[in-house]
Amino acid sequence: MLDKRKFYINGQWVDPIDGRDLDVIDPSTEEACAVISLGGKADSDAAVAAARAALPGFMETPPAERKALVEKILEVYTRRNDEMGEAISLEMGAPIDMAKTSQSGSGTWHIQNFLRAFDQIEFEAPLSEKAPEDRIIKEAVGVCALITPWNWPMNQVTLKVIPALLAGCTMVLKPSEIAPLSSLLFAEILDEAGVPPGVFNLVNGDGPGVGTDLSGHPDVDMVSFTGSTRAGIAISKNAAETLKHIHLELGGKGANIIFADADEKAVVRGARHCFNNTGQSCNAPTRMLVERSIYDQAVEIAAATAEKTRVGSAHEPGNHIGPAVSQVQFDKIQDLIQKGIDEGARLVAGGPGRPEGVNRGYFVRPTVFADVNNDMTIAREEIFGPVLSIIPFEDEADALRIANDTPYGLTNYVQSQDGAKRNRVARRLRSGMVEMNGKSRGRGSPFGGMKASGRGREGGVWGIEDFLEVKAVSGWSPDDA
Numbered sequence: 001m002l003d004k005r006k007f008y009i010n011g012q013w014v015d016p017i018d019g020r021d022l023d024v025i026d027p028s029t030e031e032a033c034a035v036i037s038l039g040g041k042a043d044s045d046a047a048v049a050a051a052r053a054a055l056p057g058f059m060e061t062p063p064a065e066r067k068a069l070v071e072k073i074l075e076v077y078t079r080r081n082d083e084m085g086e087a088i089s090l091e092m093g094a095p096i097d098m099a100k101t102s103q104s105g106s107g108t109w110h111i112q113n114f115l116r117a118f119d120q121i122e123f124e125a126p127l128s129e130k131a132p133e134d135r136i137i138k139e140a141v142g143v144c145a146l147i148t149p150w151n152w153p154m155n156q157v158t159l160k161v162i163p164a165l166l167a168g169c170t171m172v173l174k175p176s177e178i179a180p181l182s183s184l185l186f187a188e189i190l191d192e193a194g195v196p197p198g199v200f201n202l203v204n205g206d207g208p209g210v211g212t213d214l215s216g217h218p219d220v221d222m223v224s225f226t227g228s229t230r231a232g233i234a235i236s237k238n239a240a241e242t243l244k245h246i247h248l249e250l251g252g253k254g255a256n257i258i259f260a261d262a263d264e265k266a267v268v269r270g271a272r273h274c275f276n277n278t279g280q281s282c283n284a285p286t287r288m289l290v291e292r293s294i295y296d297q298a299v300e301i302a303a304a305t306a307e308k309t310r311v312g313s314a315h316e317p318g319n320h321i322g323p324a325v326s327q328v329q330f331d332k333i334q335d336l337i338q339k340g341i342d343e344g345a346r347l348v349a350g351g352p353g354r355p356e357g358v359n360r361g362y363f364v365r366p367t368v369f370a371d372v373n374n375d376m377t378i379a380r381e382e383i384f385g386p387v388l389s390i391i392p393f394e395d396e397a398d399a400l401r402i403a404n405d406t407p408y409g410l411t412n413y414v415q416s417q418d419g420a421k422r423n424r425v426a427r428r429l430r431s432g433m434v435e436m437n438g439k440s441r442g443r444g445s446p447f448g449g450m451k452a453s454g455r456g457r458e459g460g461v462w463g464i465e466d467f468l469e470v471k472a473v474s475g476w477s478p479d480d481a
């Protein structure tokens, strides 16, 4: 069993001051694979103090120096990719091949994209050509608390740490206590890349402990959070006392609108996307809205896709899906599947319990419900498991009404060969992202949600600007440096 109890503070691996042990559970075996420490207030204070002390020096480094630092991080991260995949697979159950590619690779992708976007940011510029004495300066927001979930650990950590570094901020990362191993490895990578002491700090802990300490800490200027809507609200309230900048990436309940003129792979693609990462993605297309004339056929195809989706250990190679992350998550998924049945949805694939022949590990059966009504619990709540709900619609207006009838607004999807219809629907969907005909977002696109899915955008230029304050200076001397 790995002993991972130390924290990374001020460029050193240190023992917790106020820690208690927590086992990290391998979801494929239900056995403890590592022990970490959940820190207390003294640990949060030490990390914030280190970040505060490092801020004046780091925020004044020339932008080119920060870019060179992130280039070095990319180099080390790329070299250690397989180790990262192994850590993610062990802690949260992503199958090893997928963990080394999509999971770990999402970190590489974001670091590369931020480096490209960085060149578009003007840290200092005149307000306009006619106003050289008016200067607009962009500077670091300050000390940031970065709080992340377990489902795409390196995706979320790089979406926060990298732009914070590029902006000149210093930070304390509190990764999910369920999946902390990848972040501990990420701290090693930053250390190896030469991030100066105090600029990046990591303290493990849970929400009521370190999470709450950080979101209310008087010396923290900004909280960037990814996780549940419930925790996002708690963090916003706690941070309001000290008027922090708040960035929130929260849950989702994406609609995938499949029109009768969609391409023939649309249903298979949508079902697979829903089951990917065992359904544990905030942007999963979990509500499949299908035009009535192709509805019966779509239900059959989606059910067949679920039957063909292999479930297996995260330690086995191959393109199966792994277990759910934890007992809590397994139980929540089981409850919601039962609710779907109780509320009258038609179960056409999967269902309650583990897949046949499996009696250990948090494995869930890929499940499809047909004849779902948008008022049912399975259509309203984020399940975070491989459970697809299929809802019929009559026409474009009906599809839009159902798609937008949700508290969430993260990613919606549209499938149609009619370009004008696609564009029209995309404009009317209330979500931060709309992906159509299976085309994923381009490099440097902003990621984020409307309504209960969050505030702010991560990725690209937007993701870096989120960590910057804008300062307007008049009486500037344009002839001086």
Ligand SMILES: NC(=O)c1ccc[n+]([C@@H]2O[C@H](COP(=O)([O-])OP(=O)(O)OC[C@H]3O[C@@H](n4cnc5c(N)ncnc54)[C@H](O)[C@@H]3O)[C@@H](O)[C@H]2O)c1
Pocket (backbone or CB within 6 Å): 147, 148, 149, 150, 151, 152, 156, 174, 175, 176, 177, 205, 206, 207, 208, 210, 211, 212, 215, 226, 227, 228, 229, 230, 231, 232, 234, 235, 248, 249, 250, 251, 252, 281, 282, 382, 384, 410, 449, 453, 454
């Ligand atoms: N929109 C996005 O970009 C995005 C991406 C991935 C996941 N998510 C969401 O994350 C959720 C799943 O992740 P989870 O179960 O780890 O979520 P969670 O909210 O339980 O935990 C997320 C993180 O917040 C911490 N936390 C929990 N309560 C806290 C509190 N009161 N104060 C401070 N910190 C607190 C946790 O320790 C963890 O580090 C899903 O709802 C999913 O949709 C959103």
